[in-house]
Amino acid sequence: MNISQLQKVLREKVVQTAKEKFNVELGTAVAGEVPPKTELGDLAFPVAFELAKRIKQQTGKKKNPREIAETLRAALETQDFVERVEVAGAGYLNVFYNRAKFLSESVSANASAEQNSSGNETISKVCVEHTSVNPNKAAHIGHVRNSVLGDTFVRILRASGKRVEVQNYIDNTGVQVADVVVGFVYLEKKNLDDIKQLDENLKAGGKSFDYYCWDLYAKVGVAYQQNEGLKTKRAAVLHSIEEGNNETAMLADFVATRNVECILKTMERLSIRYDLLPRESEILHLHFWQKAFEEMKRRDVIKYEIEGKASGCWVMPFESHAGNDEHDADKILVRSNGTVTYTGKDIAYQMWKLGLLGLDFYYKLFREYADGKAVWITTAEDLRSEKVPVFGSNETVYNVIDSRQSYPQEVVKKGVATIFPERGEAASVHLSYEMVALSPNAAEQLGFTLSEEDKQKSFIEMSGRKGLGVKADDLIDRLEANALREVETRHADLSMEEKKKTAHTIAIGALRYFLLKFTLTTVIVFDFKEALSFEGETGCFCQYSAVRANSIFRKLEENALENATETISNSQTEIQELFATENEVWSLITLASRLGETIAQAVTATEPAILAKYTFGLAKAFNLFYHNHKIITEENPVKRALLIATADLARKSLTNALMTLGIEVPERM
RNA sequence: GCUCUCGUAGCUCAGUUGGAUAGAGCGUUCGCCUCCUAAGCGAAAGGUCGCGCGUUCGAGUCGCGCCGAGAGCACCA
Known part of the structure; x- marks a missing residue:
């Protein structure tokens, strides 16, 4: 049983008991939360307050939340994995897991391989469109935020078991x-x-x-x-x-x-x-718009205006946006000269992504990546030569586009949902994020002379048209050069090739983490000092933590982990005794076990930063553990086994978390 | 004018469907390398969660109103 299954069982038990003892139907509303401190337990249910209210509503009788909590406590304590339950404060229900049992289950589950369902064709496919840089110039840091967010979300979806198609619109x-x-x-x-x-x-x-x-x-x-x-x-x-x-x-x-x-x-x-x-x-050239236009007319969701401002245009009516004198509520899709607007084309494209258009592209191989993966490009001719994968026909489409396009994206979403109410608005998700802007200081460092007005601003928008921006390759080059200097001072013995590889891994970790630690709604005001940092809350910090963990296992005897696993299952009582004083070890174990839960949260919230923050927290917790416990020299064999198992759970979780963020762990750093 | 987003420590930001004493990084001050990597660890200092009212047993979180910042509202793409 893993932690999320355990939580589910406990939640159900709470619901069941509420029904049996108090005749209150809590439904799925019951929330389990992680207490602020390990001393307060491993899972808390602040449900007694809610129950007290509901009982009063139903029966008119006042019932003390603590009393209610006591009743629930008795029910939860019957569970195998629960060591004890405490009622705290005004009526919190704090659950303490059986630590030794939990650990030995985690360790054996860890050994018996991992998940992975990405190759399974029966699972429905979702699409993530990201990058989509206009192909007329180099990419800058703002484009990279888009790509890193999109790519990380792809990895998060895959880690949660989804099949994902990655598109980069050109x-x-x-x-x-x-x-x-x-x-x-x-x-x-x-x-x-x-x-x-x-x-x-x-x-x-x-x-x-x-x-x-x-x-x-x-x-x-x-x-x-x-x-x-x-x-x-x-x-x-x-x-x-x-x-x-x-x-x-x-x-x-x-x-x-x-x-x-x-x-x-x-x-x-x-x-x-990309795929x-x-x-x-x-x-x-393949007339996607015409096909979409026919469908809109057939379904009668578009109308031809014969009077007013939009006379001669085909428009889609939108009730949600009330019009006023200046702006119409309706969206023009075909201009009075017969040409299609951008929004019109975008609706047709979105229909294709969702498998609703009834037309398809032709495809040819664009190139193969170094790792053998192929990226395809669309063509207008049927080449019939190659084995083309199936593209399009996605269950859900995530469009990674900055927040300035929220309005047109809403029109596309609502437009498609109007044409195909059977699919609804939920099929189209605008993964909206704020732009990367420059601090006035950064703009000047790039050699731009600022107007007095610009100097007053807290940030300056990048502009391809003005050539104002931090080019992605320039920044990566600088990060690599800085990282290489550090690697040279620390590991002069490595070959140049190895040093460069390590520097590259560190540079990418730094850049990706820097872009992922901010939530989507935050404007990133780019600052060179911050972006180039390898200390504090950075990708480098997380990598370093994992590298330290790996170096322990490099120095341990070969069968250390197997032996530790055996020791743990044979010494449950002693482990339990050790846990009585080792709160910090225990909290590292529970934190490491929450990766799956965190990934699920990141999917529901469409927020990669949730995973980034978790990864940093885990790295920090491991560093603390590393500092306070010397594994190799530990003399108590059971404690040593406990520490080895803990370090292994932490490094695996940390490595997986980093991998999902698209960050690799170097051999040494 | 209308819509959306944001306002939390000196600075940059987190803060789970409302829950326990509001957290992190940077910066500042002071400690820690004879010890698995100091890109690290510990400690101190730092808060009217923009303001007000409301809902609630409970509000940084929800509602309303103000104040301030940003973005959007084309027969542009």
């Missing part, structure tokens, strides 16, 4: 790509061959294509301000790109694809990989 036919094309064609007078040559030259010089585009994009932004005519050019370029099958479209395709390659490479440094890259070009 807006290869949008204005942002058009802007860079304008830069290449009109500012730099380059054709496709020139750009290919440029790309070769950049490669030879160790420079990156997406960095070049980053600067060019900023230059185009400036040029638009000085030259209105250039904006007309952009409209024409955009039109050609959308239409396809022409020189401009081919040039744009090259630029977008090269940027996608660069961005994927950046993300791979962070251990972020599919759906492109806007295919959504256009």
Whole structure:
């Protein structure tokens, strides 16, 4: 029996007893909570207060909460795993587990392998879309927050037993790509061959294509301000790109694809990989919108306006948003000139993700990652050549998009739910998070001169158009360089290859943890000092804790763990006696056992930070344990066994937690 | 104008469907390497949980109203 099963049994017992003794139906409302201190028990039910109220409502009689708690206590104490139950305070019911029994169960459960159901095709599939950087420049730290959140949520879903499809949407036919094309064609007078040559030259010089585009994009932004005519050019370029099958479209395709390659490479440094890259070009060419439009008309959820401001447009009515003079309650999906809005296209795409469109893409292999995993990209032609996995048709779709898009995302969710009430709004989840902004200080460190107005602000929004932002690869490079310096002073004996590998692992741990420790609703005001730190609440701290744990086992005799497990099952009485004084050891064991529960919480709350905080707490608890107990020199064999088993439970839980955060544990650090 | 998010220690942030004495990191001060890795551990100091009213046995958490900060509300994407 693991901890969550145990809690479930106890909760049910409370409900059952309330029904039998007091005739009160608590339903699932009964909550078990972790007491603030180990001395107060392992699980608490503040349920007697609620019961007292309900009894009064039903019978008119006042009943003392403590008295009620006493009755429940007797019932809970009959449970095998419960050592004792105390009634505390005004009526808290504090449950103490049988520690020795709990430990030996945990240790043997630990030995008999783990879960994993990710390969099981019968489990329904969910989709997480994240990253979706416009393929016209390098990714900056704000994009990385999106990707790290998305990737971590994918890992969390998988750890909780879900089958997950990871999509990275490529807006290869949008204005942002058009802007860079304008830069290449009109500012730099380059054709496709020139750009290919440029790309070769950049490669030879160790420079990156997406960095070049980053600067060019900023230059185009400036040029638009000085030259209105250039904006007309952009409209024409955009039109050609959308239409396809022409020189401009081919040039744009090259630029977008090269940027996608660069961005994927950046993300791979962070251990972020994708299953599919759906492109806007295919959504256009395979006429996804037309199909969705037909379905909307067939189901009569869209109307053609013949008067008013939106005259000549097709709109979807929304009751939830009351309109006013300035803004309509209805959302325009088709403009009066017959073209589709972004929201319209997005609804069609969301329908495909949920398996509701009745059309599919064609697919080709985009590339294989170093670990052998394949990432596919959509195409408009049926190539029929390869074994393509099944994409789309997801039970639930999580769209990782920053909070500024909450309104359009709500329209997509409600739109799809209006067309398909049988699936409802729950199928579409907007995993919304706040942006990463720059502290004025950080912006100046990047070499930007700030206006007086900007200096007054608490933070400054990053802007691709202005070229203002911390590029992901730059930051990773700095983190790796810093980590390498530290590794060199500590482990001069390691080979350069090993040192670099360790530095890389530390750098990624630092960056991922830094982005994950904030909750989704918090704006991260980026600060170099904080982001580059390896001390305190950092990924590095968590890794260090796990590395220390592993180093104990490297120094212990080979069968130490097996022997400890045996000792524990043969010495239950002595273990129980040891636990009487070793509260701190016990609380580390219970904390380590709560990983599964924490992951489940992170899924329900769609909040990866819950897992990050848990991981840090566990690392801290282990460091304390490590400091206070010397395992190798411990002479009492039973205590030694207890400490070994505890260290093993903690390091396994910590390693799994870190893995779910996408953070590896180095050999040494 | 309307909608959403946020306001907790000097700074940056956590705070489980309402529950026990509101926590962590950084910074400050003071300790700890003859000992499994000091990227660590311990201690001290630091709070009117923006303000007010309400609901409740119980409010940082829920409701209403103010104050302050941010984002959004296109026939843009």
